Amino acid sequence: MPDSTHQLSCAAPVLACLAALAGEPQQLQHQLLAFASNLSQCPLAQLYLLDKTHTGLHLSSQWFDGAPLQVDTGVEPTNWFDQQLLQYCLSQNRSLNLRALDNSLYATPFLPETAHPWRSLLCLPLHDANQQLAGLLLLARHQGDIADALSEPLSHLGSIGLGRLSLLQQQRDLQHGHDDSIALPSTQAEYGSFGLIGQSPAMQQVYRLISKVLHNPVTVLIGGETGTGKELVARAIHDYGFRRSQAFIAQNCSALPEQLLESELFGYRKGAFTGAMQDRAGLFDAADGGTLFLDEIGDMPLALQAKLLRVLQEGEIRPLGSTRSHRVDVRIIAATHQRLHEQVQRGLFREDLYYRLGHFPIELPPLRERGSDIRQLALHFASDTCTFLQRSPCHWSDSALAYLASHRFPGNVRELKGLIARALLLCDGNLLLPEHLQLPGTPEHAHRLGLREQLEVVERNLLIEGLQLHGGNQTLTAQALGLPRRTLLYRMQRLGVTADTPK
Numbered sequence: 032m033p034d035s036t037h038q039l040s041c042a043a044p045v046l047a048c049l050a051a052l053a054g055e056p057q058q059l060q061h062q063l064l065a066f067a068s069n070l071s072q073c074p075l076a077q078l079y080l081l082d083k084t085h086t087g088l089h090l091s092s093q094w095f096d097g098a099p100l101q102v103d104t105g106v107e108p109t110n111w112f113d114q115q116l117l118q119y120c121l122s123q124n125r126s127l128n129l130r131a132l133d134n135s136l137y138a139t140p141f142l143p144e145t146a147h148p149w150r151s152l153l154c155l156p157l158h159d160a161n162q163q164l165a166g167l168l169l170l171a172r173h174q175g176d177i178a179d180a181l182s183e184p185l186s187h188l189g190s191i192g193l194g195r196l197s198l199l200q201q202q203r204d205l206q207h208g209h210d211d212s213i214a215l216p217s218t219q220a221e222y223g224s225f226g227l228i229g230q231s232p233a234m235q236q237v238y239r240l241i242s243k244v245l246h247n248p249v250t251v252l253i254g255g256e257t258g259t260g261k262e263l264v265a266r267a268i269h270d271y272g273f274r275r276s277q278a279f280i281a282q283n284c285s286a287l288p289e290q291l292l293e294s295e296l297f298g299y300r301k302g303a304f305t306g307a308m309q310d311r312a313g314l315f316d317a318a319d320g321g322t323l324f325l326d327e328i329g330d331m332p333l334a335l336q337a338k339l340l341r342v343l344q345e346g347e348i349r350p351l352g353s354t355r356s357h358r359v360d361v362r363i364i365a366a367t368h369q370r371l372h373e374q375v376q377r378g379l380f381r382e383d384l385y386y387r388l389g390h391f392p393i394e395l396p397p398l399r400e401r402g403s404d405i406r407q408l409a410l411h412f413a414s415d416t417c418t419f420l421q422r423s424p425c426h427w428s429d430s431a432l433a434y435l436a437s438h439r440f441p442g443n444v445r446e447l448k449g450l451i452a453r454a455l456l457l458c459d460g461n462l463l464l465p466e467h468l469q470l471p472g473t474p475e476h477a478h479r480l481g482l483r484e485q486l487e488v489v490e491r492n493l494l495i496e497g498l499q500l501h502g503g504n505q506t507l508t509a510q511a512l513g514l515p516r517r518t519l520l521y522r523m524q525r526l527g528v529t530a531d532t533p534k
């Protein structure tokens with residue numbers, strides 16, 4: 032059937048559905064799903080809602096084979112990796128019509144298990160009255176494909192249904208005060224680590240912040256010591272966010288003199304300066320629709336800072352030598368290892384730009400505050416380096432791991448990476464030993480700790496990390512470590528650890 036005819040034939044039942052949408056929120060959701068399922072002849076219809084923070088996605092209701100299918104509210108929300116197709120649809124903000132699902136590599140753990148494999152799937156983004164993404168409508172079939180022509184009427188239907196749902200909730204909130212039983216889900220979904228290594232509490236906080244900015248365009252300012260992964264975080268925000276199909280462009284603001292940086296960023300017109308033989312687009316244009324990562328923003332010259340502020344406020348750029356501005360849609364992520372507020376006090380950084388950039392700061396912890404992440408990072412870098420060097424995987428001796436854990440690591444992640452690469456080059460066999468690791472700031476033979484000292488170092492680190500994880504609470508820490516509280520206190524005293532010893 033041609034698309035336009037099909038759309039017309041869909042219009043009548045959609046209008047009937049809109050007129051009929053009424054009742055309690057749950058009932059309303061079921062009506063909506065039943066209509067969508069009937070109209071598309073799909074046995075499965077699911078409604079996903081974004082939580083109040085617009086970061087977590089939760090299955091709110093489902094309809095299967097002509098009846099509501101219970102949603103297990105007791106289970107943790109599925110994590111980002113189980114929801115990749117859904118997240119793709121969200122981040123691209125467009126519908127997804129997949130055919131031959133049964134033979135494809137797409138993972139669909141969000142579909143209920145049935146005797147027959149799911150064959151096709153239509154996933155539609157739904158919007159609220161302000162045109163903000165609010166959820167997804169998903170339909171699936173065991174046989175045959177779903178007509179593309181259904182996408183438009185169904186997404187209108189879904190969005191209007193969501194609008195009614197939200198109105199109903201507002202009315203109920205007004206009448207009864209806040210009622211949790213009908214509130215949109217507000218728990219934070221577990222997001223994984225966005226391709227970054229580390230599970231320490233400090234890094235978990237970073238992942239939580241990253242997840243907050245994936246689906247909205249706020250400017251992000253990433254702080255942290257040199258080599259702690261600022262660019263990696265900027266890439267993660269781009270790669271997992273709604274601009275991932277567009278360009279990610281990185282520019283180091285300390286790498287170029289002022290004029291060159293200006294022409295790099297804003298572009299120029301022919302004749303703008305000697306040597307400008309033709310028009311050239313700048314990085315803002317190259318990143319249009321995507322992300323521009325401005326590294327070492329603290330080193331940007333003051334005159335350029337004023338121009339950047341204009342872009343952030345007006346969304347427009349004016350190339351060098353041009354009299355006209357044009358609009359660009361670029362998400363700015365800036366990073367610095369400096370304390371920008373101190374730069375502001377010293378008159379080296381514009382205060383207005385500082386506040387404009389710092390809407391959403393993410394501070395990366397130095398390596399020395401990441402506890403057992405160091406071990407995880409070291410294993411990861413070793414395995415990566417072996418692949419790069421095309422040699423068989425190396426094994427870590429216990430003493431090398433203990434030696435690594437004993438180090439207070441004044442350095443950063445980049446240094447750790449270099450150190451592991453060097454250790455692998457020094458290691459002739461396939462067993463990494465302490466002598467292969469030349470830790471920064473340690474004398475040549477410092478690694479020759481006795482076994483007891485090595486064990487104590489590991490134990491000390493575990494105690495400190497446990498205490499930090501539980502906010503210094505000794506009872507909880509003892510429980511987590513499987514120790515009687517008295518033993519914990521004894522070991523703390525023996526190893527010179529207090530409730531707030533820094534790592």
Ligand SMILES: Nc1ncnc2c1ncn2[C@@H]1O[C@H](COP(=O)(O)OP(=O)(O)OP(=O)(O)O)[C@@H](O)[C@H]1O
Nearest residue numbers: 227228229256257258259260261262263368444445
């Ligand atoms: N959590 C992490 N997981 C895996 N690799 C990491 C992590 N953090 C940093 N790295 C690695 O460490 C190196 C330095 O990271 P990156 O360049 O992102 O740091 P940076 O803070 O931007 O550095 P600079 O301050 O010099 O600009 C890179 O090779 C990166 O891949």
